[in-house]
Amino acid sequence: MSSTKKKELPVILREHAESQFADELAALAETDDRQRPPNWKLSPWAVTTYLMGGTLSNGAVIIPKYVGSRRLMEIAVATLATDRALLLLGVPGTAKTWVSEHLAAAVSGDSTLLVQGTAGTAEEAIRYGWNYAMLLAKGPSLDALVPSPVMRAMTEGRIARVEELTRIPSDVQDTLITILSEKTLPIPELNTEAQATKGFNVIATANNRDKGVNELSSALKRRFNTVVLPPPATVEEEVTIVQQRVASLGRALELPGDAPAIEEIRRIVTIFRELRDGKTEDGKMKLKSPSGTLSTAEAISVVNSGVALAAHFGDGRLKPVDVASSLTGAIIKDPVQDAIVWKEYLETVAKERDDWKALYRACRETL
Known part of the structure; x- marks a missing residue:
């Protein structure tokens, strides 16, 4: 008696946009009654709605792909x-x-x-x-x-x-x-x-x-x-982008554990923005900027790495200790000059913020 083993199809790590958001594109095409340029699948209005998000007349929700x-x-x-x-x-x-x-x-x-x-x-x-x-x-x-x-x-x-x-x-x-x-x-x-x-x-x-x-x-x-395309205009915009992308990556990678707390994301985004701008959020203190770009994409990577650590080696909840190493690595590209900038930021800014104590201690241990 012979048995045939069903061949499992490979699971795609990252689907192309047209596959990942096929339902949204189909919903837009269904309700899109505006003029379409030759060979376009959607009208310019529908393409913009697909990027910016919104709720369609048939109740379908289009999530924003671009925040700005x-x-x-x-x-x-x-x-x-x-x-x-x-x-x-x-x-x-x-x-x-x-x-x-x-x-x-x-x-x-x-x-x-x-x-x-x-x-x-x-x-x-x-x-x-x-x-x-x-x-x-x-x-x-x-x-x-x-x-x-x-x-x-x-x-x-x-x-x-x-x-x-x-x-x-x-x-x-x-x-x-x-x-x-x-x-x-x-x-x-x-x-x-x-x-x-x-x-x-x-x-x-x-x-x-x-x-x-x-x-x-x-x-x-x-x-x-x-x-x-400029960097996100506000902290809230950047936090929203990081939160959405981390959630999307977490689903794609099937990471267990809780969604990262908004407070942890906000701290990382704030650090990146302040070091990028060369001043604190309130404008009261000037700061040195590191050699790297400290982009939103890097903030996403820091949070995502922390989520993976928390999921596989912690209790599933993102904590400062989970992001400290990746955060330090993202900031210190030049081992001499950037290390000085990061240490100065930790001692003069992070240390003085009451709700940043755990993050300060975790980052100091990485240096």
Whole structure:
């Protein structure tokens, strides 16, 4: 007697936005009666609602993906409905990649047409490559051509994403000029071209701390409409972002234990903001700033690491001792100068706050 063992499907660690929020996108499509640009899955209004959150006429609740200025998101969405590409610019941790992914998911239903910019990114990543076995066997042909994500987006009328554009070598960046201005990609080897269909556009992201690494040429800059994503304007905004992302990551990673207390998140966010701004929240004391960016993304990482420690090696409740090591590691990038800044902050600010005593002691023990 034989038995067959059912093969278990792998559990995806992080689903793409269009899969993770498929129910929300479907609910928006169902109630969306506004005009949609060619090949868009939703209208610009619905795309903005998907990003900013809200309650629909059918009662469906859309959770916010971006906490900040609605006007910025409206400008970004409106740009994608024109013939200009969109450049999301900002310091690290301002949700540029997050916004890029969700925009592509809502507009095209596909956020995977992605070029990751690095110093080693070649022209083929933006234009096309070749299947060399087929190329040697049959010579240049459409069958031997391997389209890039950008080329696929052109022919399918979708959104292509280019991450960290200023990390890409300048000569490779300029490959985008013809694509963005003429909406065509020449294929000289085949004496033909790929033409963009309606719905095609590009979202690029860039870190303004990288200015001068591979600065965009003026010709390429003119092809983009730039939207600067600022750090969260208030403590409350940043706390909300950290709380939402930590909860989402906790569900994805199946971390046991309680949700982190809002007070612990607020302390971490306050530390990051004060060190970033070079002054205390009340403005009464000037502070030295460390060399790192201390972004919202890093605050999320600190809290998430603490949640994992509390869940697996504690009682499930996030405590100062759980975040102290990650907090110190996030702040001290330069072992000499940043250590001085952190010690000074602990002694002059954290130590003096009555409800911060446990955090002060836990952080001092890490130094």
